[in-house]
Amino acid sequence: MLLAMHVVGVAAFDGVVGFDLATVCQVFAAARPPGRDSPYEVRVCGAPGTRVTAVGADCFQLTAPFALAEFAAADTILVPGVQDWTRPWPPEVLELLTDAAARGTRIASICTGAFVLAAAGLLDGARATTHWNAAGHLAETYPQVEVDPSVLFVDNGQVLTSAGVCAGVDLCLHLIRRDHGSALAARTARLIVMPAFREGGQAQFISYELPSGSLRPTMDWMRANLHRDLPLAEIARRASMSVRTLNRRFRDLTGTTPLQWLVLARVHRAQELLETTDLPVEDVAHRSGFGSAATLRRHFADRVDTTPTAYRTAFRERSAR
Incomplete structure (x- = not known):
């Protein structure tokens, strides 16, 4: 057509x-x-x-x-x-x-x-x-x-x-x-080698790449533990700082809060799994830390503007071509 x-x-x-x-x-x-x-x-x-x-x-x-x-x-x-x-x-x-x-x-x-x-x-x-x-x-x-x-x-x-x-x-x-x-x-x-959708505002764009600095080890640890429940208090303990200081430092570095950054990292992990594996959406949700397919779909719609299944299908079609 x-x-x-x-x-x-x-x-x-x-x-x-x-x-x-x-x-x-x-x-x-x-x-x-x-x-x-x-x-x-x-x-x-x-x-x-x-x-x-x-x-x-x-x-x-x-x-x-x-x-x-x-x-x-x-x-x-x-x-x-x-x-x-x-x-x-x-x-x-x-x-x-x-x-x-x-x-x-x-x-x-x-x-x-x-x-x-x-x-x-x-x-x-x-x-x-x-x-x-x-x-x-x-x-x-x-x-x-x-x-x-x-x-x-x-x-x-x-x-x-x-x-x-x-x-x-x-x-x-x-x-x-x-x-x-x-x-x-x-x-x-x-x-055009550009993310289809970018989170964040003008002050500091949220990105999937991990910035350098004192928070880098904590962010590495968060990325390695996306499948787990990561309460804010545990993240602060890992960073050896108070929750208030952690929030402030995260905003200075990434333009967002630790939990918002965590959601974005989990969406990115889900994208990677959808692109590279044949895992069912429910398994993708658990491995990326969302807990259920329904939660994954909600966050995926908010940040990628599509469903996990549609994203996987579109990616596979583009790769085949």
Whole structure:
């Protein structure tokens, strides 16, 4: 069955951040079901000679293949970050965005592109995010916006915002997941060598890798004992510190609590077992420390956005291809 073509319009105007703009093009172009073309057509829309920037410097000029007016034909509009978020925005850009919103077009921003959406009034009364370094300015400039600097992205349905740089990849994968399901989002993530879903906020991303430092032996021990019940008090004793100190040190190092990190580590262990063994889901649940298949399914849905069985099936199909 052919998938309907979805047009993604990417705004390109002076001062646009090159990484953010290229992220949209790369991720949606990589969203290819096996043996098929991508269901997305990406159109970079802007004026000739658009200046593309990086931190503190102009990088190059871009000749966009589509005019800004081409936004009218887009099913989704992406506004990349901008180097100078204090600048006034071109009135035609704001008008195109408000007209698109009125038509029901899905609109999203990467990083400081949230300032453009806020200037167009698209974030009024809504929760939104942007780069942590610009969040205070966004809240001060647009007090009608509920700015949350702690998350990777915010999905309000029609309008979405994301945090800095790499969070734009998270947002694009989320949009693919919304449009075509977890399997295509996971396949796209693998092609661009990116986790399909990242936990945590901007301060410190939770990762499966174990960071170095004084907590490393404790975290090694937790990983080796995922199958056991690990109360917080036992983890604190293992680390030779109080529960309060353990929580604080864990947050400083990983951006989350010991028990939240433990759940994420157990989900990762379950993924490994689903990928590499034929164990029944109930056995996978016990070996990863969840105790029951029902508990595993609940945490798997929260963090991987699919079921263990569907994850195993999708992984095996991708490996076979």
